[in-house]
Amino acid sequence: MLGLFFGLSTQAQTGLENENVLGRLFLEAFQKQDFKKLKTVFVPVELYPKIAPEEAKGKSKAELNQLKKVVEKRLKSKWAILKEEADFYKISRNQLKFQETALQEIPTAQGGLYGLDVISQYGSKSQTFTLIITQHAQHWYLLDIAKQTGVFDDL
Secondary structure, three states: OHHHHHOHHHOOEOEEOOHHHHHHHHHHHHHHOOHHHHHHHEOOHHHHHHHOHHHHOOOOHHHHHHHHHHHHHHHHHHHHHHHHHHHHOOOOHHHEEEEEEEEEEEOOOOOOEEEEEEEEEEOOEEEEEEEEEEEEOOEEEEEEEOOOOOOOOOO
């Protein structure tokens, strides 16, 4: 909980200890338009064989690093789409107020994947970001932004 008061990024070097804090970090990064803040919760390359064994099987460290770059490039592209959507609807990002998160397990063969809805209040309406996250050794990491378009349609 100290990260909520003293800056979330200090905790994020090795993932976050709960999904709620990850959701708050995502919203804070979006409000400040600071994609770099999210990099602190990207999956470390050393964990790829554990969280994605099929994709990582037989790959060298260099190949895993390349895979990590592809994943991060995809996240940055999806982040840019969210930003464009907010700009299109003239969303005042600092008026998005965190409400709660909702976690749903995504059934997969290896397990460990979750959908995380980050729900915020904008004026009198609710708005939701949907993320794909994973947990390993009691720490949570961001894998993907599941929905980029239509996020602000109802505001």
